[in-house]
Amino acid sequence: MAHGVAKLQHGPDNFNALLAAMGTPAPQLLGWATILVELVGGAAVLAGAFMPVVCLSMATILLVAMFTVHLQYGFSSVKLQAITPSGAKFGPPGYEVDLTYLASMVAILIGGPGPFALDTYLGSRRAEVRAGKAGK
Numbered sequence: 001m002a003h004g005v006a007k008l009q010h011g012p013d014n015f016n017a018l019l020a021a022m023g024t025p026a027p028q029l030l031g032w033a034t035i036l037v038e039l040v041g042g043a044a045v046l047a048g049a050f051m052p053v054v055c056l057s058m059a060t061i062l063l064v065a066m067f068t069v070h071l072q073y074g075f076s077s078v079k080l081q082a083i084t085p086s087g088a089k090f091g092p093p094g095y096e097v098d099l100t101y102l103a104s105m106v107a108i109l110i111g112g113p114g115p116f117a118l119d120t121y122l123g124s125r126r127a128e129v130r131a132g133k134a135g136k
Contacts, residue, residue: 001042004035022068034061045108048117055105066098 007015016031024030037057044054070093073079079091113119 001039001046004038004042007031007035007038037061048113048119049122051108051113051117051119055109059102059105062098062101066095070095070098 012031012035015035016027019027019031038061041054041058044050045058073092074094075096077093077096079093080088081091082089
């Protein structure tokens, strides 16, 4: 969610322009789709809702970002370039964080959303409804 919020705060047109400069087809459409997936997907992960769809959508964005932007900068997400009087200066991040997010999504999909997740609640409600219909 934080990445979607950051794109909104810095202006969606800036992100769309970045996509256009990279040669992305339909940068306006894909820019807004990315922002929405990050915002809605992040909220859905927090709620534990619709995990298979959400994880697939967010994994797609992560893989595109990893292969088009981060891969060229190597693995490490922290690239300390210099220590100056004003503080540390960092270079562009590598693909380490992308892999961490992907691993987290795989873990959620394999392990399930958990006992307090919306998907768990909705699944138990569906089971109750099915059981009620079967008993009649």
